[in-house]
Amino acid sequence: MKRTLDWRNLQFFVAVARSGSLSEAGRLLGVDHATVGRHIVALERSVGKILFERHPRGYALTRYGEDLFVTAEAMDREATQVEASSPAHGLTGTVRISALEGVANFFLASRIGPLLADNPALTVEILTIQQIIALSRRQADIAITVTPAVDDRFLCEKLTPYYLCVYATHEYLAREPAIKKREDFSSHLFSGYVDEMIFMRELDYLEDLGVSRKMVRIQNSSVQAQMEAACSGLCMAVLPTFVAATRPELVPVLPEETRLERHYWLITRAEEQKTPRIDRVCDFIREEVLKNVQLFNL
Numbered sequence: 272m273k274r275t276l277d278w279r280n281l282q283f284f285v286a287v288a289r290s291g292s293l294s295e296a297g298r299l300l301g302v303d304h305a306t307v308g309r310h311i312v313a314l315e316r317s318v319g320k321i322l323f324e325r326h327p328r329g330y331a332l333t334r335y336g337e338d339l340f341v342t343a344e345a346m347d348r349e350a351t352q353v354e355a356s357s358p359a360h361g362l363t364g365t366v367r368i369s370a371l372e373g374v375a376n377f378f379l380a381s382r383i384g385p386l387l388a389d390n391p392a393l394t395v396e397i398l399t400i401q402q403i404i405a406l407s408r409r410q411a412d413i414a415i416t417v418t419p420a421v422d423d424r425f426l427c428e429k430l431t432p433y434y435l436c437v438y439a440t441h442e443y444l445a446r447e448p449a450i451k452k453r454e455d456f457s458s459h460l461f462s463g464y465v466d467e468m469i470f471m472r473e474l475d476y477l478e479d480l481g482v483s484r485k486m487v488r489i490q491n492s493s494v495q496a497q498m499e500a501a502c503s504g505l506c507m508a509v510l511p512t513f514v515a516a517t518r519p520e521l522v523p524v525l526p527e528e529t530r531l532e533r534h535y536w537l538i539t540r541a542e543e544q545k546t547p548r549i550d551r552v553c554d555f556i557r558e559e560v561l562k563n564v565q566l567f568n569l
Contacts, residue, residue, distance in 0.1 A: 277317065281343045283310035284322065288340045291329040299365050361390035362548040368397045369411035372494045373511045374433075374535055375399040378563070379415075379556070386555045393548060412549050414538040415556070417473040423541070430535040431560050433567045435476055437529045438498075438521040439507040446504075453528050456482050462489035462500035462508045473533055476509040480529055512569040535560075 286296035286307070293304040293311075300307070315322050322336035332340055370379060375397050383395055398411060420427040437456070444450070448458055463477050466484065477487060489500050494514060501508035502518055509531075515521050523529075537556060539549060560567070 277313065278346075280310045280314035280317065281346065283307050284314050285340070285343050285347050287311060287323065287330050288332055288336070288344075291331070293330065361392060362551055363390075363392040364548050365394040365396060366413065366548050366552045367411045368395065368413045368415065368552070370397060370399060370415040371417065371535075372399045373514050374415055376495065377511075377514045377517060378559075378566075382559050383555075386552065390548075390551075395552065412539065413553060413556075415535055416538065417533050417535060419536045420538045425538050426541050427536055427538045430537040430557070431564065431567045432532055432534050434512045434569070435509050435531040435533065436512055436515070436523040436526050437480065437507055438501055438510050438515045439524055440502065440504045440520050441522060442504045443501075443507065444522070444524070450524055453481055453525065456480060456507075457486065459486065460489070460506040461487045462491070462497040462506050463487040464497075465490040465492055476531060479531060480509065513566045516566075516569055 283296065283300065286299055287293060290296045290299065293307045297304045297307045311323065318335075318339070320335045320339075321333055322339060323330040324333055368375075368379070376399060379397060383397075387393060387395065415430065419429075448455070450456065450459070461477060461482055464474060464487075466487075477484070489497075489506055491497065494510065497508045498510055498514065498518060498521070500506055501510070502520055507524060509529075510521075512523075515523070537553060539553060
């Protein structure tokens with residue numbers, strides 16, 4: 272007799288398909304990887320098909336798995352919408368945001384509390400690692416980046432402009448040669464990104480200011496670390512103005528000549544635009560940016 276599909280098995284299947292690994296799916300669902308594996312095996316037995324190809328790097332859907340995923344994900348979205356329609360429980364599940372460190376650490380992290388208070392069963396993950404997180408491979412649900420998406424699989428909207436300037440401490444400026452024009456930067460020490468980690472043209476601020484890479488002798492992958500180096504009085508750094516505003520010891524250097532404009536973009540997968548938890552988190556981000564627009568215009 273043919274077995275009926277167990278919805279719980281399908282939930283584990285969707286989690287593995289989205290994350291690409293048993294351990295990551297288990298973390299999202301609050302169980303160990305062995306439990307996830309048992310549900311996947313049970314589902315494969317139920318449908319009589321192999322749903323995943325097992326690789327050292329993770330789990331990849333087979334052709335049949337891809338077909339089933341379309342149906343299972345649609346069911347998952349419907350179930351999420353039913354849950355979201357109950358105001359007593361609020362949103363459930365996990366939303367993962369990939370965001371550049373500046374907006375993640377110096378804006379979102381301190382403002383996410385009210386959203387979580389209104390939705391006790393919702394978890395928000397904010398990834399700030401300096402690499403490209405692929406929405407197409409479901410490594411994140413929402414991206415906040417400085418490069419707009421051009422693929423029609425994604426919805427891309429301009430979130431807000433923001434600005435950058437060169438910063439240093441009063442002590443540094445009093446000690447080092449005077450800076451009267453942009454060309455004077457060439458004799459000053461800077462902190463900045465590790466060369467091979469500048470994965471977006473929009474992040475190569477120093478090139479736009481004519482600063483030689485040979486003067487970027489303090490290199491790392493963190494805006495926070497770059498700012499701390501400048502705060503120590505050792506060097507200068509190019510920082511988002513809303514980030515530098517958190518450290519009163521920093522002052523802008525030639526702000527009229529060096530002020531650079533960039534934009535944050537909010538990107539989601541088009542197929543998930545009606546997923547309640549993702550839609551609500553996007554609305555929350557928009558609302559917070561709008562309420563704090565003066566912060567980004569410093």
